[in-house]
Every structure is written in structure tokens, then in C-alpha cells.
Amino acid sequence: MTLDLENPQSILFLAFAGVCIGSSLAVILHKNPVISAASLVLSFFALAGIYAVMNAIFIATMQVLVYTGAIMVLVIFVIMLLSLREETNLEIWRNPIKQTAIVLVMIVYGSLLISAMNYNPEIGNGQPKENYSYEIKGPVTSVNVKGNTASIGASTFIDYLLPFELVSVLLTAAVIGAVVIAKRDKLNQS
Amino acid sequence: MDLNTILVWAFKSVLLFFIIITACAYYTLAERVVSAFIQDRRGPNRAGPLGLLQPLADGIKFLTKEEVFPTQVNKVTYLIAPAISVSCAIMSWAIIPFGGAIPLPDSISSLVGFKELQLQVANPDTGILFLLAISSLSVYGVILAGWSSNNKYSLMGGIRSTAQMISYELPLGLSLTAVILMAGSLKLTDINNAQKDLWFVFTLPGFFSFLIFSVAMFAETNRLPFDLAEAESELVVGFHTEYGAFKFALFFIAEYMNMITMSCVVSLLFFGGYNVPFGLFEGSALAGILFFLVKVIFFAFSFMWVRWTLPRFRYDMLMNIGWKKLIPWALLNIVIAATYVVYWK
Numbered sequence: 185m186t187l188d189l190e191n192p193q194s195i196l197f198l199a200f201a202g203v204c205i206g207s208s209l210a211v212i213l214h215k216n217p218v219i220s221a222a223s224l225v226l227s228f229f230a231l232a233g234i235y236a237v238m239n240a241i242f243i244a245t246m247q248v249l250v251y252t253g254a255i256m257v258l259v260i261f262v263i264m265l266l267s268l269r270e271e272t273n274l275e276i277w278r279n280p281i282k283q284t285a286i287v288l289v290m291i292v293y294g295s296l297l298i299s300a301m302n303y304n305p306e307i308g309n310g311q312p313k314e315n316y317s318y319e320i321k322g323p324v325t326s327v328n329v330k331g332n333t334a335s336i337g338a339s340t341f342i343d344y345l346l347p348f349e350l351v352s353v354l355l356t357a358a359v360i361g362a363v364v365i366a367k368r369d370k371l372n373q374s
Numbered sequence: 375m376d377l378n379t380i381l382v383w384a385f386k387s388v389l390l391f392f393i394i395i396t397a398c399a400y401y402t403l404a405e406r407v408v409s410a411f412i413q414d415r416r417g418p419n420r421a422g423p424l425g426l427l428q429p430l431a432d433g434i435k436f437l438t439k440e441e442v443f444p445t446q447v448n449k450v451t452y453l454i455a456p457a458i459s460v461s462c463a464i465m466s467w468a469i470i471p472f473g474g475a476i477p478l479p480d481s482i483s484s485l486v487g488f489k490e491l492q493l494q495v496a497n498p499d500t501g502i503l504f505l506l507a508i509s510s511l512s513v514y515g516v517i518l519a520g521w522s523s524n525n526k527y528s529l530m531g532g533i534r535s536t537a538q539m540i541s542y543e544l545p546l547g548l549s550l551t552a553v554i555l556m557a558g559s560l561k562l563t564d565i566n567n568a569q570k571d572l573w574f575v576f577t578l579p580g581f582f583s584f585l586i587f588s589v590a591m592f593a594e595t596n597r598l599p600f601d602l603a604e605a606e607s608e609l610v611v612g613f614h615t616e617y618g619a620f621k622f623a624l625f626f627i628a629e630y631m632n633m634i635t636m637s638c639v640v641s642l643l644f645f646g647g648y649n650v651p652f653g654l655f656e657g658s659a660l661a662g663i664l665f666f667l668v669k670v671i672f673f674a675f676s677f678m679w680v681r682w683t684l685p686r687f688r689y690d691m692l693m694n695i696g697w698k699k700l701i702p703w704a705l706l707n708i709v710i711a712a713t714y715v716v717y718w719k
Contacts, residue, residue: 216448218451218521219448219450219451222451222514222518225514229511241498241499241500242499242500242503245498245500245503245504245507246503248507248508248510248511249503249506249507249510252507252510252511253506253507253510253511253513253543254510254540254543257510257513257514257517257536257540258540260514260517261517261533261536261537264517264521264529264532264533265533331499332499332500333499333500333560
């Protein structure tokens with residue numbers, strides 16, 4: 185998306201991006217773990233706003249529903265139950281593992297930043313689409329669905345059916361694994 | 375996106391906001407009158423004729439009360455929490471259609487640039503999912519209020535309420551899946567139009583899904599018999615123990631707004647929405663709105679009816695019903711709905 189201050193979408197994008205960056209900084213800089221987690225919620229919400237500005241309303245809703253609504257509630261819940269105390273700066277910087285982690289993260293994000301600066305909007309078709317439509321390439325050739333949700337549904341369940349099913353098998357395995365690990369802990373205790 | 379569209383959106387939003395606030399105010403009055411009727415006593419009848427000005431008096435009382443801040447609270451989250459609750463409650467009204475499109479007379483339509491007025495602020499592609507997303511956000515109001523109050527009753531109430539809301543979101547969403555399968559769309563207007571001939575509650579999967587939804591609906595709005603969050607005998611009033619004056623009023627308004635939203639959703643999804651049965655009043659938008667209102671008022675009444683009739687569930691019973699009964703039934707119901715859509719429809 186090209187920035188153009190006359191365009192309401194650009195203004196909304198800047199607003200959401202500003203909130204996103206500000207709250208992301210609060211996540212890593214605030215000393216209180218609950219406030220950090222709450223800032224992460226705000227950051228995810230602003231990200232959903234950016235998706236919505238790009239007319240990807242389905243992805244925006246899913247972002248709110250899954251990340252903001254479900255995952256972060258569990259994170260805050262656990263933080264509240266553990267009742268973590270406020271961190272002091274010294275504890276963070278003295279740990280050698282954390283120092284290494286900081287250097288590694290800086291390398292990764294530095295390379296991301298360089299690739300983002302070389303990004304050519306001509307290739308990625310940066311303009312948001314007004315209306316999404318999707319033509320199915322699979323065995324059913326004559327279907328052409330209109331709309332955001334229907335397009336994603338068609339591409340997931342027709343063109344990418346096998347990868348989708350494989351991912352769902354993987355997730356089921358993860359759920360069963362979590363249940364098994366949780367149960368084993370209970371057996372050892374009793 | 376031109377100026378007219380934005381102006382119409384703004385107009386609709388402001389109008390809707392005033393309608394919700396008034397509806398909520400009179401819902402609280404109705405709650406007190408109905409509870410008085412059920413308990414065989416006289417309700418509020420001093421302020422104005424038949425006590426009709428009571429909500430106004432309550433509002434003035436909430437606004438003019440002294441704002442008390444407990445000393446050990448986390449100020450920012452303490453103040454943000456009620457705002458989150460009430461703004462989520464208002465946001466979910468944006469996608470509820472209150473009736474079919476109203477055709478505009480020529481003089482107005484030439485002014486605003488379109489021919490009919492949709493009685494809905496926004497109609498996104500994701501429809502009902504947007505509603506679920508917003509209702510999942512409203513948990514933060516409760517969780518932050520409970521945590522920031524720095525009070526053991528608030529924290530316990532907040533944790534209980536959060537656990538309850540995230541547990542009952544699952545059967546709520548799963549029971550909606552059956553409706554979405556039958557309607558073939560996520561948009562509330564499409565779901566409404568799909569019930570032109572047969573309300574979903576009269577189909578087998580629709581009926582099951584209505585039963586599951588109506589139980590989960592009471593739990594999502596934290597109402598009796600599932601108001602574990604504010605079990606007075608054990609937790610004072612739960613997560614909003616430390617809130618007074620207008621900050622408490624915001625939680626109160628949010629609860630009543632959520633109840634009205636749920637009444638609208640259940641009449642839209644299962645009881646034909648703004649369709650008039652048997653093809654009466656063909657093409658009249660006003661009749662549709664009136665029929666929709668009657669259904670909404672009935673379900674709003676049933677919230678009060680249940681509250682003043684049934685006792686509270688125990689916490690472990692609540693969790694058992696949610697995870698061991700409602701979720702398996704809802705999953706089974708999705709299979710029934712899929713079979714119904716493929717073989718009977």
C-alpha cells in the first residue's frame with residue numbers, strides 16, 4: 185500500500201501502525217508482566233485493524249478471535265495465577281543466555297529490516313482490493329466465488345485441501361500430546 | 375468511500391447509541407418491575423408515573439456520586455477495565471440488522487446517493503464471527519477489573535468469570551456452526567433471509583443448536599443461574615467489588631447491553647429474525663421491524679424470568695456442564711447439521 189495522506193485508508197493505517205509499534209514497545213519495556221501482556225493484546229488488536237484497512241476482513245476477524253480473544257486471555261490468566269512480581273532491569277541484562285538471545289534477535293530483525301527496505305511494491309501488488317474473488321484451479325473448474333470469506337474457504341478446501349488436512353492432523357497430534365503430558369504429571373504426583 | 379457514506383455511518387452509529395442507552399435504562403427498570411412481580415411485591419413506583427422516570431433518577435445518582443479510588447489499585451487498568459466492557463458491548467451492536475432495507479423517497483435518495491437504507495451499521499463478510507470476536511474481547515474488561523482492584527474477592531471473581539466465559543465461548547461458537555452450515559453464509563442478513571420459509575428452530579439441528587446456545591448465552595452474559603462471577607454470598611460482588619459510582623454503572627450498562635445483544639442474536643439466528651411468518655404483510659419493512667422487536671423483548675424478558683426463578687449453580691457443576699455436556703453435544707450437532715444440509719435440504 186502506498187502512503188497518501190489524502191486517503192482515509194492511509195490515515196487509518198498510520199494510526200493503527202503507531203498503536204501497534206507503541207504497544208509492542210510497552211510489551212518489552214514495561215516492568216509489570218500483566219501490563220506487558222495487556223499491551224500485547226492492544227498490539228494484536230491494532231494488527232487486526234491494519235488487516236481490516238487492507239480489506240482482509242476475514243483475517244482481521246480471525247486475528248481478534250484467535251490471538252486477541254483466545255490465546256492472550258490464557259496468557260494473562262496464567263500470569264495472574266502465577267502472580268509474578270515486577271522485574272528489575274539488572275536481572276534481565278546480567279543473564280548470559282538473555283544477552284545471546286538479544287544479539288540473535290537483533291540479527292534476525294536487522295535482516296528483516298534490510299529486506300523490507302528493498303521491498304518493491306510493484307511485485308507484491310501492494311494495493312488493497314475492493315472485492316476479493318477467487319477462481320478455483322482444481323477439479324471443479326466452473327466455480328467462481330465472490331467475497332472475502334468464500335474466497336478463503338474455496339482456496340483452503342479445494343486447492344490446498346491436502347496441506348490443510350495435514351495441518352489439522354498435526355494439530356490433533358499436538359492436542360493429544362498435551363493431554364498425555366498433563367495426565368502423566370498427575371500420575372506422578374499421586 | 376465518499377463523504378455521504380461516512381456521514382450515513384456516523385448518523386446510524388449515533389442514533390443506534392442513543393437507542394441502546396435508552397433500551398438499557400428501561401431494561402434495568404423492567405428487571406426491577408419483573409422481579410417485584412415475581413416476588414409478589416410492588417416495584418419502583420415513586421419517580422414519575424408508574425416509576426417510569428426511575429432510570430433517569432438512577433443515572434443522575436450514578437453520575438453525581440463521589441468517585442472513590444481504593445489506594446492500592448493499578449490506576450490505568452482500573453480505569454480502562456469498565457471502558458473495555460462497555461465499548462465491546464456497544465461494538466457488537468454494529469452488525470445487528472434490525473429489519474430489511476427501507477426504500478427511501480426520491481427527495482432523500484437523491485441527496486444521500488443511494489436508494490434504500492439498511493437498518494444495520496456495518497455488514498462485514500464475516501458477520502457472526504465478528505460478534506464472537508467482540509464477545510471474546512469483553513473478557514478483558516472482567517479480567518483486568520479483577521486483577522487491578524488488588525482485592526482477593528475481585529481477583530477470585532475475575533478468575534472465575536474469565537474461566538466461565540472462555541469455557542462457554544466454545545459451545546456458543548460450535549452451536550453457531552450448525553446455523554452457519556444451514557444458512558450457507560456468515561452474514562446475519564443472509565442467515566435471516568435463509569429462514570424465510572422455515573425458522574431454524576423448527577429443524578432438528580437448529581433445535582439442538584438453540585438449546586445449546588440458550589444455555590451458553592446465560593453463561594456468556596454472566597447471568598443467573600450462571601452468575602458465579604458475583605456470587606454475593608461468597609465473593610461480595612466479584613470482579614467489580616471495588617468499583618463505585620459511574621465506573622460501576624459502566625459494568626452494569628455493559629451487562630444489560632450484552633443481554634439485549636444476545637436476545638437479538640437468538641431471534642435472528644433461530645426465530646426468523648425480521649421475517650414475518652406465513653408471508654403476511656408482504657414487502658412491509660415496518661412489520662418486519664415490529665415482529666423482530668416482539669421476539670427480542672420476549673427473550674429479554676426470559677433473561678429476567680430465569681434470573682428470578684432458578685437458583686445459582688455450583689462452580690464445579692458449571693464447568694462440568696460446559697466441558698462434558700455442552701461441547702460434545704455441540705460437536706455431535708455439527709455432524710447432524712452437515713447430514714441434514716446434504717441429504718434433506
